[in-house]
Amino acid sequence: MSATLAADADALRLGRHTLTSRLIVGTGKYDTYDTMRESLALSGTDCITVAVRRERLYDGQGKNILDYLDLDRYTLLPNTAGCYNAADAVRVARMGREILLSLENPGADWVKLECLGDSKTLLPDPVETLRATEQLVADGFQVLCYTSDDPVIARRLKAAGATAVMPAGSPIGSGQGVLNANNIRIILEYLKADDPDYPVIIDAGVGTASDVTIAMELGVDGVLLNTGIAHARDPLGMARAMKAACEAGRLAYLAGRIPRRLYATASSPEEGVISTRPYN
Numbered sequence: 001m002s003a004t005l006a007a008d009a010d011a012l013r014l015g016r017h018t019l020t021s022r023l024i025v026g027t028g029k030y031d032t033y034d035t036m037r038e039s040l041a042l043s044g045t046d047c048i049t050v051a052v053r054r055e056r057l058y059d060g061q062g063k064n065i066l067d068y069l070d071l072d073r074y075t076l077l078p079n080t081a082g083c084y085n086a087a088d089a090v091r092v093a094r095m096g097r098e099i100l101l102s103l104e105n106p107g108a109d110w111v112k113l114e115c116l117g118d119s120k121t122l123l124p125d126p127v128e129t130l131r132a133t134e135q136l137v138a139d140g141f142q143v144l145c146y147t148s149d150d151p152v153i154a155r156r157l158k159a160a161g162a163t164a165v166m167p168a169g170s171p172i173g174s175g176q177g178v179l180n181a182n183n184i185r186i187i188l189e190y191l192k193a194d195d196p197d198y199p200v201i202i203d204a205g206v207g208t209a210s211d212v213t214i215a216m217e218l219g220v221d222g223v224l225l226n227t228g229i230a231h232a233r234d235p236l237g238m239a240r241a242m243k244a245a246c247e248a249g250r251l252a253y254l255a256g257r258i259p260r261r262l263y264a265t266a267s268s269p270e271e272g273v274i275s276t277r278p279y280n
Helices: 003-008 033-043 086-103 126-138 151-159 181-192 209-217 235-255
Strands: 012-014 017-019 023-026 047-051 075-079 110-113 142-147 164-167 201-203 222-225
Touching: 023 033, 023 235, 033 235, 075 086, 086 110, 086 126, 110 126, 126 142, 126 151, 142 151, 151 164, 151 181, 164 181, 164 201, 209 222, 209 235, 222 235
Parallel strands: 023 047, 023 222, 047 075, 075 110, 110 142, 142 164, 201 222
Antiparallel strands: 012 017
């Protein structure tokens, strides 16, 4: 099968969920809910992540974010944003499940787990993340774990039952892209050694379309982003760009890039060429 045909039928499977788009988009940081709604539509995503804590559902003007989301179109991925320990993360995850069950949205059975280590870097606390993963898995959740790009903790999270491991490309909202491609490659090697279909998703740090393409060309299964679209000068234009970048990166990965070489390799056949002596 050609790379094009493979990509056309290339669904992203995350536990019991199947997504047609490999781009997962957040709902925070937009100037207005209308801009958020249009950006989500243009990104092509069919899964969006939402901080569904009760106090975060309404903005300062009393508007409910859920009123601006097509719940028939999108699967919601509730997240535990803002939690700094396992106990809080588990409590918020259960609250999110309760809310989504009331909405009859299929996202009620999973959670994007975030247990942050500090408020300055927003990097994850590996100990609390692992502890929360174990508790949530035991409670029946499909857990998608935000983590650092440390291959060791990534392997521990998979062993704890995480549905997917989601290493940061760089700190949340930093726009630095994938800073350590080698660690991402090692994570892919470790986690897919005995299960090639195990999902690894870049979560956080991408700032523009090329960052998404680079991430996908590494062989990750998807990209989760928010700030890169929401804080772009033109969020609607960037949403289109991110959609195309994700698709292009996946196609390039499936097609297989040529090896890097120090010297040139002629692209035209040499047979029949008038013989000349090259300069040394």
